[in-house]
Amino acid sequence: MRLGGRALGVTLGLTLDRLLGEPPDAWHPVAWFGTTMGRVERCLYADARLPGAAYALVGVGVGAGAGWALDRLGRRLPGHGTAAVATAVGLACAGRMLRETSARIEDRLGAGDLDGARELLPWLVGRDPSALDAGGVSAAVVESLAENTVDAVVAPVFWGLVAGAPGVLAHRAVNTMDAMVGHRSTRYARFGTAAARLDDAMAWAPARVFAALVAVLAVAPPRAGRDVLATVRRDAPAHPSPNSGVAESAAAAALGVELGGPLRYGDRVENRPRLGDGPRPDHSTIRAARRLVDRVEITAAALCVVLAAVVAGHTSRTRPQSPYEESPYEESPR
Structure with a gap:
């Protein structure tokens, strides 16, 4: 499928997510994938990297294979596979869920209900919320909006443009496996290495696209965009993730706040x-961050529309003339 069709499919997929949101868990293909990979883990698990690599390879195959099947089916419909990309992006994208969940946490914090905000936080992050104050909860939400906009908005856009439905669902599979086994725990320190490295590789470009869009959209003081990029260059390399640090430092600079600091994951403490x-951050920062990532998504969709139009115009200008079309230089029969 041509780039213009993929770009149009990406835009339609983002629109589907904005209109419909996430399917129920019982009907969500990502949930089915997670259940499947849980069974694969039980079959392959060993405290070593090679079984983890086999696990990751199976997961990528399942995701890419589902995208390939969707692409084959989509080519039978009008639009030459655009519907397949739209469906894949609509399933992989979670921008609406991120915005709605962050708004609920913001409302709880605004009402002084810290316990209620802590209760909702695990919908967005894996850290232990029990000891977080209001500022800690707010920082966690802002960081999640930045990081997960890369994973669940910009990355589906990027891989949809590059590789169509197979690329979108392969990335979704890798990102889901990273969430399942890619964290640094006793059980997954070796087994999850391949999934974590694959996720880093597939999110490398989307994270930097996100930072570039944030720099363009930063409307605080003059030179704000330059400040965003300078903060990314200065602070992101110290982050343990090559991609989360880029996204979070870009958001921090655009919003004029400080993120990071000590985090707790169960019994494990990380000093980020x-x-x-x-x-x-405070609860008002959550609102500003939500507006920022919403503008990033809208801008990405608009750029895809422009790309589709440019490709369509170029294709129409360079389309070879059919031998059955009359040449303007031939004399018409009398």
């Missing part, structure tokens, strides 16, 4: 680097 300059 500080990202950005300014005060710690």
Whole structure:
């Protein structure tokens, strides 16, 4: 399928997510994939990297194979596979869920209901919320909006443009496996290495696209976009993730706050680097972050529309003339 068709499919997929949101868990293909990979893990698990690599290979095959089947089916419909890309992006994208969940947490914090905000936080992040104050919860939500907009908005757009439905669902599979086994725990320190490295590789470009879009959209003081890129260059390399640090430091700079700091994951404590300059976030920062990532998604969709139009115009200008079309230089029969 041509780039223009993929770009149009990406735009339609983003629109589907904005209109419909996430399917129920019982009917969500990502949930089915997670169940399947849980069974694969039980069959392959060993505290070593090679079984983990086999696990990751199976998962990528399942995701890419589902995208290939969707693409084959979509080519039978009008649009030459655009519907397949739209469906894949609609299933892989979670922008609406991120915005709605962050708004619910913001409302709880605004009403002074810290316990209610803590209760909702695991919908977005894996850290232990029990000891977080209001600022800690706000920082966690802002960081999640940045990181997950890369994984669940920009990456589906990027892989949809590059590789169509198979690329979108292969990335979704890798990202899901990373969430399942890619964290640094006793059980997954070796087994999850391949999934984690694959996720880093597939999110490398989308994270930097996100930072570039944030720099363009930053409308605070003059040179704000340049400040965003400078903060990314300064702070992101200290983050343990090559991609989360880019996304979070870009958001911190655009919002004028400081992110990072100590985190707790069960019994494990991580002292994350500080990202950005300014005060710690509060519940109003969540609203600003939600508007920022919403503009990133809308801009990505608009750019895809422009790309589809440009490709369509170029194709129409360079289409070879059919031998059955009359040449303007031939004399018409009398």
